[in-house]
Amino acid sequence: MTDQRAVVELLDLCRTKGLRVATAESCTGGMVGAWLTEVAGSSDVFDRGFITYSNAAKQDMLGVSQALLVSHGAVSEPVAHQMAKGALAASAAQIAVSITGIAGPGGSEHKPEGRVCFGLATRSGCTTETVEFGAIGRDRVRRAAAAHAVSLLLTAARQADAR
Template sequence: MRSEILALAKQHGIMIATAESCTAGMVAAALTDLAGSSAVFERGFVTYSNAAKRDMLGVTEAALRTHGAVSEQVAEQMAQGALAQSAAQLVVSITGIAGPGGSEHKPEGRVCFGIAGPMGISTETVEFGPLGRDAVRIAARDHALHLLRKALCEMPEN
């Protein structure tokens, strides 16, 4: 899937950026592990702390306070901020609770995603469940790659 993402981005003339919290750069690493990725990968933001989300991506204190870092609202702002702070045209954002832990309202394995680009912006929440920290992070990375591939497949031809 990763090589398909790179090929599709190149075909569409699209640069990609990532805004990652719980995956801490795993999506960026997955894409840049492949030769030729520099033609389409612009940059990655690892914004693990709330301060980093605010400082680097412009996530508002109000969104963090009202909805919490693990929310579609924050995932949306992360994606918008990465678009604004990069030369990319397509961004995926990830914020979640890999574990261990969580709460009744935000359980372990909940991950919120944002995808932003020429098609606009959309968000979604996936409940991976208490798979364990490593498994949740890998599942989130793979889902983010799927979202990038899907967005690129749905783009009209140039």
């Protein structure tokens, strides 16, 4: 379950500042977009969401380079960076968040279950980060990642200047 208050606050703040949001989701499969659209009237803030679960979708929809996917893997900050920048470029949004991770079960020695990489793009740049949620189960990793993405969007909206 989402923190509905954070979603409502994000939508209200973006509405006040004239900001639009886009999402690029892999391991969360559109969960952030679903949470945003659970709120009536969200269409004036939520521009679009890209569900790019496969590497081909990341390339086709967001312009993530095949070379980057091969060299770093889909679950990496460089890929999260390109996903967020691609979502921003392919939308009317001023803020875009990306999520790519290993929800589980499984993982590897180098990329464990619960590792999620995030990108946050605005017109002034893009930042990335990795969060280790741990092997808490697929559903809990996905929900924690979606909640973190909402938090990143809210922080960016708070820092953004009104149009």
